Amino acid sequence: MAPVLIVGGGPVGLCLGIALARAGVAAVLVEEREGPAPHPKATLLGARSMEHFRAWDRLDLKVADAAMQQEEDYFILFCDRLAGHELHRFRSPGLEAVRRRAPAAVARFRELAWSPWGKTQIGQQALEPVLLAEARRQPLLELRHGWRQVDFAQVSGGVIGHIEHVATGRRESIAARWMVACDGGASAVRRRLGIRMGGRGRMRSNVSYLFRAPDFLAAHGKGLANLYFCLAPDAFGVFTAIDGHSTWNYQHYWADPARDAAQDDPAVVLHRAMGKAFAFDLLATTHWHHHQSVAHRWRDGRVFLAGDAAHLFVPTGGVGMNTGIGDAVDLAWKLAAVEQGWGGDGLLDSYEAERKPVAWRNSVISANNSDRIDMVMGEVAPDIATSEPARDALRQRILWMAKQFNSAGTHLGYRYADSPIVVPDGTPEPPDDPGQVVPSTWPGSRFPHGWLADGSSTLDLVDRGGFTLLAASGASAPGLAAALRAQGVKLAERAVADPVAVDLMQRPLVLLRPDGHVAWRGAADPAEAEAIARRIRGGEAA
Numbered sequence: 098m099a100p101v102l103i104v105g106g107g108p109v110g111l112c113l114g115i116a117l118a119r120a121g122v123a124a125v126l127v128e129e130r131e132g133p134a135p136h137p138k139a140t141l142l143g144a145r146s147m148e149h150f151r152a153w154d155r156l157d158l159k160v161a162d163a164a165m166q167q168e169e170d171y172f173i174l175f176c177d178r179l180a181g182h183e184l185h186r187f188r189s190p191g192l193e194a195v196r197r198r199a200p201a202a203v204a205r206f207r208e209l210a211w212s213p214w215g216k217t218q219i220g221q222q223a224l225e226p227v228l229l230a231e232a233r234r235q236p237l238l239e240l241r242h243g244w245r246q247v248d249f250a251q252v253s254g255g256v257i258g259h260i261e262h263v264a265t266g267r268r269e270s271i272a273a274r275w276m277v278a279c280d281g282g283a284s285a286v287r288r289r290l291g292i293r294m295g296g297r298g299r300m301r302s303n304v305s306y307l308f309r310a311p312d313f314l315a316a317h318g319k320g321l322a323n324l325y326f327c328l329a330p331d332a333f334g335v336f337t338a339i340d341g342h343s344t345w346n347y348q349h350y351w352a353d354p355a356r357d358a359a360q361d362d363p364a365v366v367l368h369r370a371m372g373k374a375f376a377f378d379l380l381a382t383t384h385w386h387h388h389q390s391v392a393h394r395w396r397d398g399r400v401f402l403a404g405d406a407a408h409l410f411v412p413t414g415g416v417g418m419n420t421g422i423g424d425a426v427d428l429a430w431k432l433a434a435v436e437q438g439w440g441g442d443g444l445l446d447s448y449e450a451e452r453k454p455v456a457w458r459n460s461v462i463s464a465n466n467s468d469r470i471d472m473v474m475g476e477v478a479p480d481i482a483t484s485e486p487a488r489d490a491l492r493q494r495i496l497w498m499a500k501q502f503n504s505a506g507t508h509l510g511y512r513y514a515d516s517p518i519v520v521p522d523g524t525p526e527p528p529d530d531p532g533q534v535v536p537s538t539w540p541g542s543r544f545p546h547g548w549l550a551d552g553s554s555t556l557d558l559v560d561r562g563g564f565t566l567l568a569a570s571g572a573s574a575p576g577l578a579a580a581l582r583a584q585g586v587k588l589a590e591r592a593v594a595d596p597v598a599v600d601l602m603q604r605p606l607v608l609l610r611p612d613g614h615v616a617w618r619g620a621a622d623p624a625e626a627e628a629i630a631r632r633i634r635g636g637e638a639a
């Protein structure tokens with residue numbers, strides 16, 4: 098019997114498989130596709146996902162090499178039509194600025210202080226092969242591409258997945274102790290379990306055109322940007338750079354529900370958004386919807402939901418896949434703890450308790466972002482191309498709306514407030530601001546990043562294979578360490594002298610979980626060490 102069966106090998110399933118294998122847990126991953134997704138959906142990889150990849154033998158460096166290379170800043174352009182008037186240019190640090198960290202860039206972009214990474218532009222068509230190569234390096238992970246799960250049954254002590262070879266129709270069964278559905282937004286597993294989704298549900302419909310156009314940059318003359326919003330009333334949408342030179346995507350915001358998709362000629366749509374004709378080869382067309390949906394339940398017995406199977410967002414803000422990667426990281430260490438005998442069953446229940454509120458938070462932030470864009474689109478004057486006052490009015494609105502692209506707080510600032518496996522210390526929760534990061538060790542927070550004198554990050558202090566007890570000079574917690582070890586928790590103890598790290602710790606003692614979140618903090622060895630140890634490992638062993 099395999100410990101874990103993963104259904105779906107998109108970015109979330111692959112990350113879960115890698116994280117489990119790295120934690121020493123074998124898994125079988127079943128994916129019906131043979132190759133990467135044909136039409137890249139996600140293009141923004143957030144800083145938190147890159148921080149997780151950093152902890153996986155510096156996978157972040159391979160991902161950055163596969164990403165769109167960018168000497169210039171990360172730009173989001175707002176125009177009426179792309180070859181027409183530029184209305185505003187939002188900037189954040191581009192990939193090279195993030196890599197080099199020149200003092201001028203550090204002074205200019207405060208997000209460079211919050212994480213080793215910023216916004217990384219990489220389409221799923223480029224990210225998935227890097228993740229797949231990493232997955233293939235894991236001896237404990239068995240990959241079954243070209244196989245579709247057609248049914249499953251929960252049995253005593255496990256799950257039986259029934260799978261079918263897509264090419265031949267041959268059938269097999271896989272027995273596992275746990276199953277994780279990473280099978281995307283239409284999740285058959287979620288439906289089969291009768292799990293409903295809450296939220297606003299299906300919202301606006303859109304159509305995306307993926308195309309090759311080597312002359313695209315020359316056609317508009319505005320240089321390389323990551324996103325180009327077009328706000329002319331008959332051409333609402335956004336161009337996205339896929340490789341930065343010849344492949345592009347256009348998301349056409351299809352605001353009128355009465356329109357018929359078949360009537361939309363890609364050439365008409367693309368040329369209208371550009372404001373003139375340009376040569377392109379259409380590679381793919383995808384119809385999709387904005388959603389704000391979060392599953393009511395994330396666990397049913399031995400089955401868990403993760404990624405889009407558990408939550409669907411509006412892509413504005415680039416949070417959907419990144420939230421799913423966070424799900425995978427959270428669930429992996431908990432499954433590993435239970436498989437290795439030291440995690441209590443409460444640890445597995447804490448997956449939903451921790452991740453569902455994060456998904457709600459992120460889905461609401463994303464929907465609010467999209468609503469602001471909708472509001473601006475609704476105010477665009479019909480004479481925008483010819484009237485300077487109309488463009489000025491729109492520019493003011495864009496300035497107000499574009500602040501949402503300062504999204505470091507969205508990606509880095511979520512915390513596991515009220516988690517059953519985090520020990521609160523009675524201090525007030527720091528502000529949760531999507532636009533900025535408030536570095537904190539408030540219990541449940543991500544342990545903050547800072548550069549240490551030896552060139553490493555405070556994030557590198559975290560032992561991803563177990564818990565880490567950080568102790569500033571003069572502090573120690575032998576009682577807590579002994580209680581954790583007595584309950585089977587793998588614990589690394591680190592004495593911290595670097596003033597940057599000591600400052601970020603905010604307390605002399607900080608206990609970190611394998612995912613880098615704060616489980617407990619204090620000034621001295623706690624008297625109730627045994628109870629703390631029991632709480633953070635999820636109660637009694639399962």
Ligand SMILES: Cc1cc2nc3c(=O)[nH]c(=O)nc-3n(C[C@H](O)[C@H](O)[C@H](O)COP(=O)(O)OP(=O)(O)OC[C@H]3O[C@@H](n4cnc5c(N)ncnc54)[C@H](O)[C@@H]3O)c2cc1C
Nearest residue numbers: 105107109129138139140141246281404405415417418419
């Ligand atoms: C236009 C658009 C832009 C987006 N931009 C961003 C962005 O910039 N940043 C971001 O973070 N997110 C973004 N997202 C969201 C992101 O694409 C998804 O959140 C992400 O793909 C979810 O990954 P997943 O692995 O959960 O699901 P999926 O990527 O959907 O993968 C599910 C996998 O399961 C497989 N599968 C399904 N059923 C079975 C079965 N029965 N048996 C075997 N295999 C099965 C499928 O073949 C698929 O490979 C965007 C989404 C859209 C639509």
